[in-house]
Amino acid sequence: MYKCPGCDSEINLDDVNVSADIALCRACGQTNSFAEMSEESQVADFKDLQMPKGFRVEPDFGDGKSLVYKKMSPIALFLIPFTAVWGGFSMWGIYGTQIMKGEFNLTMSLFGLPFLFGTILLSSICLFSLFGKRLITMGNGRGTIFSGVGPIGWKRRFLYQKSTKVSVEYSAVRQNNRPVKIIYIRGGSKELKFGWGLKNEALEYIAAFIKNEANKN
Ligand SMILES: [Zn+2]
Numbered sequence: 743m744y745k746c747p748g749c750d751s752e753i754n755l756d757d758v759n760v761s762a763d764i765a766l767c768r769a770c771g772q773t774n775s776f777a778e779m780s781e782e783s784q785v786a787d788f789k790d791l792q793m794p795k796g797f798r799v800e801p802d803f804g805d806g807k808s809l810v811y812k813k814m815s816p817i818a819l820f821l822i823p824f825t826a827v828w829g830g831f832s833m834w835g836i837y838g839t840q841i842m843k844g845e846f847n848l849t850m851s852l853f854g855l856p857f858l859f860g861t862i863l864l865s866s867i868c869l870f871s872l873f874g875k876r877l878i879t880m881g882n883g884r885g886t887i888f889s890g891v892g893p894i895g896w897k898r899r900f901l902y903q904k905s906t907k908v909s910v911e912y913s914a915v916r917q918n919n920r921p922v923k924i925i926y927i928r929g930g931s932k933e934l935k936f937g938w939g940l941k942n943e944a945l946e947y948i949a950a951f952i953k954n955e956a957n958k959n
Pocket residue numbers: 746747748749750751767768769770771772
């Protein structure tokens with residue numbers, strides 16, 4: 743089913759010309775790009791969706807609403823033992839032995855820096871895979887997307903209105919030679935992309951939430 747981006751009425755397939763990329767809305771008379779409409783139609787109605795595991799909707803300040811997603815990532819099962827062994831051995835071998843002997847070895851310490859950074863990075867990914875959360879907060883035309891652990895993480899802001907387009911599309915990023923789907927928020931001149939590493943079901947749910955909140959604006 744295709745909906746007119748202008749007035750939200752249903753568009754009959756008889757009024758669609760795919761090769762000319764035109765879809766005429768009988769309700770308001772607007773002609774739309776069929777390609778753009780098809781992208782739009784990927785996002786389901788929020789109320790029609792069942793909340794997948796790990797999600798929670800919370801009221802926020804005033805009229806705002808937050809969608810929280812917290813779920814242990816299966817990579818933790820592999821990554822935590824790996825980090826413990828790899829990080830443990832390299833940190834012990836390079837720095838632990840120096841501390842034990844009470845002798846500082848500059849060459850060895852410098853040599854160990856990449857291992858130190860690697861261990862810190864891997865540990866952060868482990869923490870995120872275990873306790874990480876994604877938080878989408880929307881209210882009064884302003885939204886934030888946060889991903890991180892506790893208060894530490896990455897926060898991005900966006901503005902939205904009724905005409906803001908939300909979609910789940912393939913990104914330029916590939917994993918195992920297959921393109922990865924992410925969420926796109928397009929409004930005005932800005933484009934926000936997020937959701938790398940999330941399963942399709944989670945992406946669809948988040949996109950539907952954002953679309954639903956934006957429509958209330
Ligand atoms: Zn219309």
